[in-house]
Amino acid sequence: MRQKSRWDIVAATIIGAIAIFVLATTYVGFGAPFADAGGIYPETLPRVYGYALLLLSLVLAFEAWSQRKAPLSGDADETEKDASPFPRDFPWGRVAGTLGLTVIFAYCLPLLPFFPLAAVFLASLFLLYGHRAPVNIGLVSLIGAAAMDVLFIRILNLPL
Amino acid sequence: MTIKTKFGATRRNLAGIAAAAVLAFAASPALAEFPEDTIHIVVPWKAGGGTDRIGRAIASAFEEAAGVSVVVDNINGAGGVTGSLNVAKGKADGYTLLMNGSSDMTASMTFQPQLPISLDDFAFVGGFYNSPTWILSNAERGYTSLEDLLEKAKAEPGTVTVGTAGPAGAQMLMAAAIKGSSGADFRIVPFSGGADLKKALLGDQVDAGIIHAPVLLSEAQEGLITVIGTGEPLSNLTHEPLQGIATLEDIGIPIKIGITRGLFAPKDTPEVVLAKLREIAAEAAQSDGFKEFGESFGFRPVWVPGDEFEAQVRGELETFQKIKTDFID
Amino acid sequence: MEVLNGFAAALQPLNILLIFGGTALGVLVGALPGLSSPMAIIVLLPLTFGMEPLPALLAMVGVYVGTKLGGSFSAILLRTPGTPAGACTALDGYPLAQRGEAGRALGLATMGSTLGGIFGWLIAIIFVPLLATIAVKSTNADIALVGVLGLVMVSAFVRGSTLKGLIGVILGLLIATVGLDPMAAVPRFTFGSVGLLEGVSFAAALIGFFGIAVVLADMPLIGSKSFLTADKVSVQMPKFGELLRRWKSIAIGAVYGTGVGAIPGVGAEGATWLAYATARNISPEKEQFGTGHPDGILAPEATNNAVTGGTMLPMLTLGIPGDGSTAVMLGALVLHGIQPGVLLMRDESTLVYGILAGMLIATIFMALIGWTAIRAFIYVLTKDRSWLFPFVLVFATIGAFASSNAMFPVYVALFFGVVGFCLERFGFPIVTVVLGIILGPIIEYNARVALAVSGGEWSTFIDAPHRMGLVIALVALMVWEVIQHRKQVKQAKVTQPIN
Numbered sequence: 008m009r010q011k012s013r014w015d016i017v018a019a020t021i022i023g024a025i026a027i028f029v030l031a032t033t034y035v036g037f038g039a040p041f042a043d044a045g046g047i048y049p050e051t052l053p054r055v056y057g058y059a060l061l062l063l064s065l066v067l068a069f070e071a072w073s074q075r076k077a078p079l080s081g082d083a084d085e086t087e088k089d090a091s092p093f094p095r096d097f098p099w100g101r102v103a104g105t106l107g108l109t110v111i112f113a114y115c116l117p118l119l120p121f122f123p124l125a126a127v128f129l130a131s132l133f134l135l136y137g138h139r140a141p142v143n144i145g146l147v148s149l150i151g152a153a154a155m156d157v158l159f160i161r162i163l164n165l166p167l
Numbered sequence: 168m169t170i171k172t173k174f175g176a177t178r179r180n181l182a183g184i185a186a187a188a189v190l191a192f193a194a195s196p197a198l199a200e201f202p203e204d205t206i207h208i209v210v211p212w213k214a215g216g217g218t219d220r221i222g223r224a225i226a227s228a229f230e231e232a233a234g235v236s237v238v239v240d241n242i243n244g245a246g247g248v249t250g251s252l253n254v255a256k257g258k259a260d261g262y263t264l265l266m267n268g269s270s271d272m273t274a275s276m277t278f279q280p281q282l283p284i285s286l287d288d289f290a291f292v293g294g295f296y297n298s299p300t301w302i303l304s305n306a307e308r309g310y311t312s313l314e315d316l317l318e319k320a321k322a323e324p325g326t327v328t329v330g331t332a333g334p335a336g337a338q339m340l341m342a343a344a345i346k347g348s349s350g351a352d353f354r355i356v357p358f359s360g361g362a363d364l365k366k367a368l369l370g371d372q373v374d375a376g377i378i379h380a381p382v383l384l385s386e387a388q389e390g391l392i393t394v395i396g397t398g399e400p401l402s403n404l405t406h407e408p409l410q411g412i413a414t415l416e417d418i419g420i421p422i423k424i425g426i427t428r429g430l431f432a433p434k435d436t437p438e439v440v441l442a443k444l445r446e447i448a449a450e451a452a453q454s455d456g457f458k459e460f461g462e463s464f465g466f467r468p469v470w471v472p473g474d475e476f477e478a479q480v481r482g483e484l485e486t487f488q489k490i491k492t493d494f495i496d
Numbered sequence: 497m498e499v500l501n502g503f504a505a506a507l508q509p510l511n512i513l514l515i516f517g518g519t520a521l522g523v524l525v526g527a528l529p530g531l532s533s534p535m536a537i538i539v540l541l542p543l544t545f546g547m548e549p550l551p552a553l554l555a556m557v558g559v560y561v562g563t564k565l566g567g568s569f570s571a572i573l574l575r576t577p578g579t580p581a582g583a584c585t586a587l588d589g590y591p592l593a594q595r596g597e598a599g600r601a602l603g604l605a606t607m608g609s610t611l612g613g614i615f616g617w618l619i620a621i622i623f624v625p626l627l628a629t630i631a632v633k634s635t636n637a638d639i640a641l642v643g644v645l646g647l648v649m650v651s652a653f654v655r656g657s658t659l660k661g662l663i664g665v666i667l668g669l670l671i672a673t674v675g676l677d678p679m680a681a682v683p684r685f686t687f688g689s690v691g692l693l694e695g696v697s698f699a700a701a702l703i704g705f706f707g708i709a710v711v712l713a714d715m716p717l718i719g720s721k722s723f724l725t726a727d728k729v730s731v732q733m734p735k736f737g738e739l740l741r742r743w744k745s746i747a748i749g750a751v752y753g754t755g756v757g758a759i760p761g762v763g764a765e766g767a768t769w770l771a772y773a774t775a776r777n778i779s780p781e782k783e784q785f786g787t788g789h790p791d792g793i794l795a796p797e798a799t800n801n802a803v804t805g806g807t808m809l810p811m812l813t814l815g816i817p818g819d820g821s822t823a824v825m826l827g828a829l830v831l832h833g834i835q836p837g838v839l840l841m842r843d844e845s846t847l848v849y850g851i852l853a854g855m856l857i858a859t860i861f862m863a864l865i866g867w868t869a870i871r872a873f874i875y876v877l878t879k880d881r882s883w884l885f886p887f888v889l890v891f892a893t894i895g896a897f898a899s900s901n902a903m904f905p906v907y908v909a910l911f912f913g914v915v916g917f918c919l920e921r922f923g924f925p926i927v928t929v930v931l932g933i934i935l936g937p938i939i940e941y942n943a944r945v946a947l948a949v950s951g952g953e954w955s956t957f958i959d960a961p962h963r964m965g966l967v968i969a970l971v972a973l974m975v976w977e978v979i980q981h982r983k984q985v986k987q988a989k990v991t992q993p994i995n
Contacts, residue, residue: 113903136886155891
């Protein structure tokens with residue numbers, strides 16, 4: 008089942024832009040190899056990929072565009088048109104929150120000791136996902152963080 | 168305001184005692200015996216490889232000599248640079264050390280001068296394992312010496328292939344130096360690493376390969392592989408018959424190439440700590456356990472004390488840079 | 497016979513215990529996303545210093561075998577594979593579980609892994625000399641061709657738009673070029689970053705695509721009842737008859753796994769995908785692949801356990817590792833005073849065959865452990881995602897960190913998590929991107945070395961009979977795929993007005 012909508016044009020544009028960027032970079036050049044190159048240089052394959060990507064993104068844009076102008080037939084198109092990658096009913100708040108918290112966690116990982124950081128991270132995610140019982144959240148966060156601390160630091164000796 | 172606690176001490180006295188205790192603790196690292204806590208040795212390569220094995224062996228000997236536990240951390244990336252940077256920028260308290268090969272470091276500094284790392288970022292504890300870089304050929308090819316190979320290359324330019332165990336390492340520099348100073352026209356084929364070159368040599372796909380000794384030693388012992396040349400004398404090799412292989416210098420190419428594995432600490436490590444580290448390392452490198460490892464790995468360990476090691480590595484960097492400007496650029 | 501000696505050595509009580517322990521540890525570690533087999537084996541390394549070489553290696557082999565199954569459990573139940581090898585199983589394993597047949601999926605995975613492991617082992621043992629020769633004689637040109645072949649099979653993974661699948665592949669190939677050029681060592685697309693010099697860490701990309709992206713994409717599932725019904729999920733081992741019927745998938749897995757594993761440099765990670773693609777292509781129900789077809793579970797599962805047998809071969813016969821775990825095991829051998837290399841089989845045959853025997857025993861233990869542990873896994877892994885996801889995120893972060901003990905891969909993983917999420921939203925199959933990332937470096941590096949050795953002669957790719965055969969297969973496959981695509985398009989055109 009083909010799922011072409013105007014969003015594909017957006018996707019095609021982004022990908023086309025990436026392709027052009029890649030090609031531009033390859034023309035700026037990477038430097039000359041000093042051993043036998045055998046006919047292929049560092050730029051060769053990225054350039055091939057860049058052109059292929061550009062071509063494909065154009066085809067994608069073209070197909071999406073022509074489908075858009077095709078005669079509509081019934082309510083199947085309603086759903087297709089509404090097949091936005093960003094539907095309203097998607098829990099975007101949670102997604103953003105999850106990403107943000109994870110980035111903060113990663114950033115603090117080398118700075119703070121693992122156990123408290125992990126416990127706080129877990130607890131905050133639990134809250135984000137809708138849990139409210141402080142005892143549950145606290146218990147699982149603390150025990151979970153402790154167990155992982157043992158696993159990662161004592162057993163696996165990771166230099167955290 | 169004084170408050171009597173149940174021990175009769177006043178609050179002010181308690182504060183004084185606390186202050187004294189804090190001062191005592193603050194002062195103690197310098198006075199206390201180093202080392203007291205776990206030492207981390209960073210091996211900037213993947214686990215299981217040659218450098219990693221040597222690193223683990225010395226770590227184990229180090230542990231015995233130091234009396235504290237020693238842990239190996241593999242922080243690989245960028246040809247050893249990621250791990251090296253990690254140590255260089257880390258705490259200079261002697262508890263995190265770098266174990267790396269001299270020519271791995273100097274080669275990457277030579278080929279990538281833009282990297283934010285230099286020999287000045289480190290204090291040199293000492294070198295403990297030296298192995299030359301040698302040139303091997305599959306016995307089926309029939310070369311018995313490097314001169315043979317060079318002759319063939321001169322006779323049929325562009326047909327002889329010499330593989331290197333890495334595109335930008337000591338091996339590549341050696342290949343370039345040989346090619347440049349002998350004038351022979353052979354093709355240098357950079358393989359991704361020792362494992363792939365090893366496979367190519369065993370499969371007789373290249374005329375010769377340049378790789379750190381003692382890789383493929385057992386095959387050489389059996390006669391499947393011929394050692395046709397070496398960058399430095401093989402006198403320390405545990406396998407006697409090969410000890411006399413001609414070096415590059417012997418055949419008129421005035422270049423020495425080998426790799427010495429050593430321990431490094433961040434440059435601001437206190438002198439006291441550094442001295443202790445050197446003491447421990449010397450003991451570890453000369454311990455029976457490590458000697459045993461060396462014997463089975465292929466070379467007897469050596470101990471190159473800190474200052475000598477530093478001079479050696481700096482000299483190596485200069486050599487490499489010269490090779491690059493002379494023969495590669 | 498040496499094989500019997502090997503078994504005798506491996507069947508000592510202490511060794512059996514070690515194999516069992518190792519396998520159990522492996523299944524556990526495998527199931528935890530982010531933790532991998534090399535990591536667990538490295539941990540064992542210092543613990544084994546006091547042991548003889550054989551017991552030490554047996555424990556490690558146990559872990560190695562066990563992780564292949566554990567990784568599939570989380571792939572089936574959470575859509576997040578515990579190890580890279582398990583990623584392909586999620587394609588059909590997860591949908592099957594979603595349909596309420598999680599027990600069946602897990603059972604198929606267990607039996608697939610076990611049978612694949614056993615058959616792969618048999619192939620390895622019987623063909624040791626042949627495989628050793630192939631491993632040595634295989635040239636970079638051969639590996640490059642196999643890589644391209646794998647790439648062409650990519651369309652097998654595309655459900656929906658082939659165009660988007662192709663774009664995905666090229667994106668993956670491009671991502672793989674980031675880093676130091678493999679032959680000239682000049683940085684490509686690194687923009688001055690030291691972290692990117694090593695390239696995009698495969699582990700980080702995988703964790704991002706299959707760990708973080710899945711968490712983000714499955715966010716709506718939080719709060720809704722787990723797809724498993726209120727009834728307890730019962731473990732359903734596939735009946736013998738069914739396994740017999742589906743022998744082809746298992747056989748494909750066993751052959752591919754052993755073969756790919758035995759040739760160092762092809763990349764054991766790619767084997768499961770190749771097997772899946774082949775199983776799908778020869779199946780009369782190929783459209784059902786991706787919705788929960790049992791062969792889609794059996795093939796990759798059989799492969800990833802057969803690979804362990806395959807990679808042991810070059811490790812033991814040549815001293816060349818096929819993947820991270822075997823690299824560590826080689827290191828362990830050296831640290832125990834054994835010199836791996838061409839002569840190991842001859843000089844230490846009891847050790848070698850003992851290790852191989854241990855591998856078979858570990859596979860059987862794996863089946864037992866899997867069978868009994870399935871219940872425990874189901875219990876844990878089907879808890880509400882709102883409890884599980886935070887842990888998955890911690891494991892993913894730590895896993896990315898541990899891939900090279902640095903923070904940079906963590907950010908890479910996060911980046912790919914977002915990218916993967918967006919790609920999925922826009923309808924691009926992430927699987928193809930992953931394939932590009934896996935196969936890109938293999939194809940490029942090997943093709944370039946092949947050309948460098950031959951001096952720029954492209955004929956090197958067809959100057960041997962088997963290479964010609966590969967090229968012909970390649971062309972035939974491409975033609976066939978185009979025909980298939982045409983058929984699909986025609987069918988779509990026919991059914992479209994009815995939409």
